[in-house]
Amino acid sequence: MELTSPFTLEYAYKRSLGPVLSRFFTALRDGRLEGVRTATGRVLFPPLEYDPDTGEDVGEPVEVGPGGVVTAWTAAPPPGEAWVLVRLDGADTAMLHRFTGDPASLETGLRVTARLAEQRVGFITDIAGFEVEA
């Protein structure tokens, strides 16, 4: 007879954010989408703490979006979830997030917009998802 057992692997992490991500999540909770500008002028959204090209510190915050363009996407068969890489207006990099519209409408280049959660706490789910731009 086979022996089986439930097994739960769980880590109750708390993450300290540091200055750059603290600013990002504080702005997000307050309803603003803020990337950061690098020394070479690129805008990273979501922000990174260092310029991945040069390793230098990143600079001032830059408000981006809420509209953007889908650069890549994937969707599980209905009623599954759909996920998109979105480059927000004003940003040079894309972020991964949920797509809450009709997956059948997904295509690269689709214009979408971020829908913010009504109750925001300073977490990435403060963006409830992306939907097709009106």
Add this chain to the structure above:
Amino acid sequence: MSDDPVTRFKAPVRLDYTVTAGSVTADFLREILKGRLVGRRCPDCRCVYLPPRSACPTCGVITTEQIEVGPNGTVTTFSVIRFPFEGQVLEPPYACAHVLVDGTDTPLLHIVGNCDVDDMRMGMRVRAVWAEELKPTLASVRYFEPNGEPDVTYDSFSGHV
């Protein structure tokens, strides 16, 4: 909503598995139900693994021979846990130790009980203390406790640390 800056957040990770023991581990756990520690021996290098392994990772051959081991053993190394943490089962301070059970070649990670943590030593001799009700889990060995034998030298177990 708060006006304070967001300086941290919770990022818990949780994965719920159903683990299937497999035939070798299942045999091991059934022996535990009888209050016995049974490892497996590699036919090539003669290493005895506890918990048993289905194949010898050194020689790459299937282990075939089951062999009862213990109940005594030697603490090869240990760590005293003095801090509480989430999900902790025992009350600190307590000692986790690698116990080289007699007749085996691989130390077993377990608890040493019935011993002041400040008395923990590499080379101390211990024996398995079984739970009153045996279940198919290594926790049926409640802990290892000092068995009263004199310590052994580091050289006698240095090949198994």
